[in-house]
Amino acid sequence: MFSKSKINDPGPQKGDAPKPAGYDKPLDAPKPAAAQGGDYKAAAPKAKPPASVLSSDLHVTGNMKTTGDIQVEGTVEGDIRAHLLTIGETATIKGEVIADDVVVNGRIVGRVRGLKVRLTSTARVEGDIIHKTIAIESGAHFEGSVQRQDDPLNPKGKAPEAKPS
Numbered sequence: 001m002f003s004k005s006k007i008n009d010p011g012p013q014k015g016d017a018p019k020p021a022g023y024d025k026p027l028d029a030p031k032p033a034a035a036q037g038g039d040y041k042a043a044a045p046k047a048k049p050p051a052s053v054l055s056s057d058l059h060v061t062g063n064m065k066t067t068g069d070i071q072v073e074g075t076v077e078g079d080i081r082a083h084l085l086t087i088g089e090t091a092t093i094k095g096e097v098i099a100d101d102v103v104v105n106g107r108i109v110g111r112v113r114g115l116k117v118r119l120t121s122t123a124r125v126e127g128d129i130i131h132k133t134i135a136i137e138s139g140a141h142f143e144g145s146v147q148r149q150d151d152p153l154n155p156k157g158k159a160p161e162a163k164p165s
Helices: none
Strands: 050-054 058-061 069-070 075-077 080-087 092-094 097-104 107-109 112-119 124-126 128-138 140-142 146-148
Touching: none
Parallel strands: 050 069, 058 075, 069 080, 075 092, 080 097, 092 107, 097 112, 107 124, 112 128, 124 140, 128 146
Antiparallel strands: none
């Protein structure tokens, strides 16, 4: 708010070059505590980026994988792996879906794996669902089997391993 008047300050001496702000400290001046060692505190974590949206006029052929969120409104022929996957009412997925949270409003033809799986009233699923928790709203169409697993994201699941004889 207030600044010191420079009227009475002596001008630069002959041979002195102007110095940028912050360079007027001696080199052996003590450094701030944060820069000296273990007491450094990191800045606040970055905000989570918004979900990637695949619009209704988009047709994707191939697999997709992200650690973020995806909202699909178009058509995907391939597997999808994400943190949060939202299948819009106009969307069609032909492939395996693997996500921590899966919300299905549209159509999936293939296996669904998720910690939390939710089929809304407009959902159409043709395939097996492997989940930790599931919610199926009235009006959802589902054709396949449902299996609960503690770790549904692991493709091997709880299947016993065959031991050689």
